[in-house]
Amino acid sequence: MSGPALATRGLAKSFGSLVVARDIEIELPKGVRYALIGPNGAGKTTLINLITGMLQPGAGRIFLDDSDITALPPEQRVRRGLVRTYQINSLFPHLTALESVTLAVCERSRAARTWWRPLNAYPHEIDEAYDILAALKLGPVCHRLTRELAYGQQRLLEIALALATRPKVLLLDEPAAGVPREESNELFAAIAGLSSDITVLFIEHDMELVFRFATQVIVMVGGRVLLQGPPHEIAADPQVRAVYLGNAPAKGLQDKRQEPHRESRHD
Amino acid sequence: MALSEKATSPRLYLQAQTRWRPAEIVFWLATLLPYVLFPNYLSLASQIAIAGLFALSLDLILGYAGIVSLGHAAFFGVGAYTAGLLSKYDWGEPLTGLVAAAFAAGIVGYATSFVICRFRHLALIMLTLGFGLLLAELANTLGWLTGGMDGLQGIHTWKLLGYFRFDLYGRAAYSYALAVLFVLFLFARRLIHSPFGLSLRGIRENFVRMPAIGAPSRAHIRTIYTIAAALAGIAGALLAQTTETVSLDSLGFERSAEVVVMLVLGGTGRLYGGLVGAAIYMIARDQFSGIVPQYWYFWIGILLVGVVMFLPNGILGGLAKLSRWSRS
Numbered sequence: 001m002s003g004p005a006l007a008t009r010g011l012a013k014s015f016g017s018l019v020v021a022r023d024i025e026i027e028l029p030k031g032v033r034y035a036l037i038g039p040n041g042a043g044k045t046t047l048i049n050l051i052t053g054m055l056q057p058g059a060g061r062i063f064l065d066d067s068d069i070t071a072l073p074p075e076q077r078v079r080r081g082l083v084r085t086y087q088i089n090s091l092f093p094h095l096t097a098l099e100s101v102t103l104a105v106c107e108r109s110r111a112a113r114t115w116w117r118p119l120n121a122y123p124h125e126i127d128e129a130y131d132i133l134a135a136l137k138l139g140p141v142c143h144r145l146t147r148e149l150a151y152g153q154q155r156l157l158e159i160a161l162a163l164a165t166r167p168k169v170l171l172l173d174e175p176a177a178g179v180p181r182e183e184s185n186e187l188f189a190a191i192a193g194l195s196s197d198i199t200v201l202f203i204e205h206d207m208e209l210v211f212r213f214a215t216q217v218i219v220m221v222g223g224r225v226l227l228q229g230p231p232h233e234i235a236a237d238p239q240v241r242a243v244y245l246g247n248a249p250a251k252g253l254q255d256k257r258q259e260p261h262r263e264s265r266h267d
Numbered sequence: 268m269a270l271s272e273k274a275t276s277p278r279l280y281l282q283a284q285t286r287w288r289p290a291e292i293v294f295w296l297a298t299l300l301p302y303v304l305f306p307n308y309l310s311l312a313s314q315i316a317i318a319g320l321f322a323l324s325l326d327l328i329l330g331y332a333g334i335v336s337l338g339h340a341a342f343f344g345v346g347a348y349t350a351g352l353l354s355k356y357d358w359g360e361p362l363t364g365l366v367a368a369a370f371a372a373g374i375v376g377y378a379t380s381f382v383i384c385r386f387r388h389l390a391l392i393m394l395t396l397g398f399g400l401l402l403a404e405l406a407n408t409l410g411w412l413t414g415g416m417d418g419l420q421g422i423h424t425w426k427l428l429g430y431f432r433f434d435l436y437g438r439a440a441y442s443y444a445l446a447v448l449f450v451l452f453l454f455a456r457r458l459i460h461s462p463f464g465l466s467l468r469g470i471r472e473n474f475v476r477m478p479a480i481g482a483p484s485r486a487h488i489r490t491i492y493t494i495a496a497a498l499a500g501i502a503g504a505l506l507a508q509t510t511e512t513v514s515l516d517s518l519g520f521e522r523s524a525e526v527v528v529m530l531v532l533g534g535t536g537r538l539y540g541g542l543v544g545a546a547i548y549m550i551a552r553d554q555f556s557g558i559v560p561q562y563w564y565f566w567i568g569i570l571l572v573g574v575v576m577f578l579p580n581g582i583l584g585g586l587a588k589l590s591r592w593s594r595s
Binding site: 083100104117122123 | 282457460462463477479480481494
């Protein structure tokens, strides 16, 4: 059990002649906080889609805890602890926050299969859902409909839904996308506070956040992994500066954050 | 929002949602009014109860799981023919007839659910429509069994519980249909307040998100589709037993469309929508067609357009909005 929590071997995908992922080999040791960076269109979201089974790879294999999960459908990967969130909120607009997370907890505990007993016969599930929300400071708004929550709260609910599945590996697709800077710090503080048993990979454009919260960084460009290493090495690498940071790193990155992200999504 | 402050509230809050509201009790008491107020209309009342059960079964898949069906009459028809044939071949006991109909319709529903669970939206509408048409044509072709265009003749329903005779005035018919409706309503109510019911609403709200929380959406859809089919089958059996006839239109396209109209009129995803919609639709048809029969569809068209334009959540949705508005 000392192997990596998640690994890919020669992962590749193309749509017609457009190659969106080529020969991707990554290894995430247990409990590490990984940042996945790269310019728009580099294939970061595609990689998450491939790993979670939302997309079928053209070639390559995916391993979770050393077992090959390449052929498993998405929901079974979730059951084994490989969970993602979405760059654009993908929630349940007309369920309350508590109902949404209770739903996810019930699916994990398999209570969701029972239709002959009322929900309130499952107090543990409800309490667990509430605890997850409370830990993310969503306790006071847990009875609000999802669509009535503030945007930043919806981003947190995305994470709450993922946590309800008890992930081992958590893939966060721009968790702070569209969140004002002061709130994104809070959001990342919540992510940093996650149990150290959980391996986290997050996509993030804000270098300041990346440096603060990641222990390792993977740089993707044009569907392939350009480089990986600890943040200070990445920041110093001339190749990275050339393709990703541009010539004026600090400013260039700030601009990047404000841009609407048009990365293609295939779910 | 006083609720949100208490740390102990989550359980209580979810519990409160399953509690019986006064309006619900009033509703069920009102179903007894026809005995007193309209004793001559008990046959109509029993038809309303049957249509209401049929619409309720559709609500489970359409209103809760977001599965739009234009072929739901297939299960109604299978149930009707099952009960009818049983009775024709000398087993007119009503309750076992219902059970047999539920099984037959449930089996057909289960078989088709494997295809249904793979599709959404327009494809789903076309698929259910296609299945419905196939089954209607099959019933037409198997004239030796179903009676074809002439309908299934020779049905004789035995006394209910060996005691109550199905009379001309529809007294027994209404009591029977209402009792079955009530019991199955309790069942449906329990189901939608279960963890499974919550998952159905998740499927309706965001189908693509469900796999990402580890939910076997397709298995859920197969389960609810089978249950809804069985309930529709019971509704069909009730009609066969109380009218002692089954015709091809019991599984025709028109009946499929009609039940969608009833549900949309009343309001989807609220259990009572189908019941209220069925009552309004059937009473309106009875009244309007009494005045000028050929214009009946004109009036129902106006009603439908008006409701969809001004009350997008149906009549019950409008009422709920009104009561929220008057309280605040």
